Amino acid sequence: MFHRHHTKLLSCTASSAKALFRGLQLKAKYDAIVVGAGHNGLVAAAYLQKAGLDVCVLERRHLIGGAAVTEEIVPGFKFSRASYLLSLLRPQIMQDLELKKYGLKIYLRNPSSYTPLAEPGGLDGKAKSLLLGREGQENARQIAQFSQKDAKAFSEYEHQLERIVSAIDPLLDNPAISLPSVMSASLKDKWSSVRPVRALMGSVKSMGSDMEAFYELMTAPAQKILDRWFESEPLKATLATDSVIGAMASPQHPGSGYVLLHHVMGELDGIKGAWAYVQGGMGGVSQAIANCAEDHGASIFCDKQVAQILTDHDKTQGVVLADGTEIKAKVVLSNATPKVTYLDLLPQGTLAQEEIDQLKQFDYTSPVTKINVAVDRLPNFTADPNTKGAEPMPHHQCTIHLNCEDSSLIHDAYLDAQQGKITERPMIEMVIPSSLDPTLAPSGSHVVLLFTQFTPYKLAGGEEWDDHNRNKYADIVFDVIERYAPGFKESVIGRDILTPPDLEKTFGLTGGNIFHGTMSLDQLYMTRPTPGLAGLRCPVSALYLCGSGNHPGGGVMGSPGRLAAKAVLRDFKSLS
Incomplete structure (x- = not known):
């Protein structure tokens, strides 16, 4: 029997094979470096390369994908080793990056x-x-085996969740509000600063009579909500x-209702809430995104571990690899967790002590x-x-x-x-x-x-x-x-x-947390990852957090990567 310590892994990905075939060599300088070839990092790279930047992606493992990866552990068997289903990937990303053209195939369930x-x-x-x-009708028949009342209530329960999801959908495609940025923005920058406010106000307005239900989902125990609906x-x-997936929480805990909501936010092939398997495993998602990025000229390298982010006078200069190689860049995007990005990769003394204290309190508990x-x-x-x-x-x-x-x-x-x-x-x-x-x-x-x-x-x-x-x-x-x-x-x-320590060691998921940090109300939206470090721009100029530790959070969504890329493109001229 093949146990964890006997695993037999794929030796390289199609991306690294392409890099070898194209004779790609690391250059001394790029417009943008993306640290980590998880799906969000690859999304950011694809958007930036399509916009004309010279982009390099550096992955510490022997294959791309981060937690959205396929590995042949037992010979002949291909495992989605970490994430295992697709639903949350934003439709705009599917369209913009033409992922079906680049090889993404799904099986709707x-x-x-x-x-x-x-x-x-x-x-x-x-x-x-x-x-x-x-x-x-079939759902009602199935549920009626246990309760006629529940059979009648279930469709309305689903419809209410669908209405709430539709109302908050724009928030997933826009940056979170940063009140200090809104207040301090110049007249020239007011419009981009106000866009998140407009998105939030639009969501609130469209919520209508479901506002009370939304507030309850955000704050109440899922058990309380489900007990009111069903018997x-x-x-x-x-x-x-669905209210506890990936969360060290009980359905009896306040706020577990949001995790339930987070898992019905998806859409595939125009079907709201649909979930699917990816042909070839979840690595097929990452590979399709990488194919798009590489087709437009991005360079993706595996077995390249970043040891430090280079800074000079609070401005990002590039990265240093574990072997000592320095690579310069005008901007650096990190697909690592907030802990790894800010506390491990940035030189000591870069962040204020208050920011460090907040980061140390960020919850990565994984079950x-x-x-x-x-x-x-x-x-x-x-x-x-x-x-x-x-x-x-x-x-x-x-x-x-x-x-x-x-x-x-x-x-x-x-x-x-x-x-x-x-x-x-x-x-x-x-x-x-x-x-x-x-x-x-x-x-x-x-x-x-x-x-x-x-666990x-x-x-x-x-x-x-x-x-x-x-x-x-x-x-x-x-x-x-x-x-x-x-x-x-x-x-x-x-x-x-x-186990959680294995997920941390293998995929760089701090604490083994699949979402790059707990999806609790105090760690969402304008407080993700922390109140002082929320938003796409980091305290260090030209450094951007593009992973799930940023808004709107975890899952194979791609939105943090897309939003980070959009922020880079808005800032790039001033950073050059």
């Missing part, structure tokens, strides 16, 4: 959510599962998972352990047994929620993590992207991706996440799956286990 029950339940004691998708636990628990599994057959769920042999059924194609019979199970797993325990009741989201994408695994075999919570960064009693504890936790997760799908453990060919 319908149905979207499957919750099997370990024991039959529902109104007649015979319901075995809950399957939800885009068809309203059936399998439905509430399934919906509650996530990602387990990537190669199996030799489809999971066979007792609730809905396989009836088509090796052919995937509808429920294999969507997100499968395990340990979701009751919302209390999610809260209990959270409490275990707070005590540094390896929980016996993990919350599990399982996806099987090979059910729709045959390029990911050998015929008849499948790729199973497990997004699990809650603490530090274990109680000073224990480490060594191989023993990694495998102990993975075995617990597999035992849970076995309860729902007997035979799963026997089908496993290999597995890759990434």
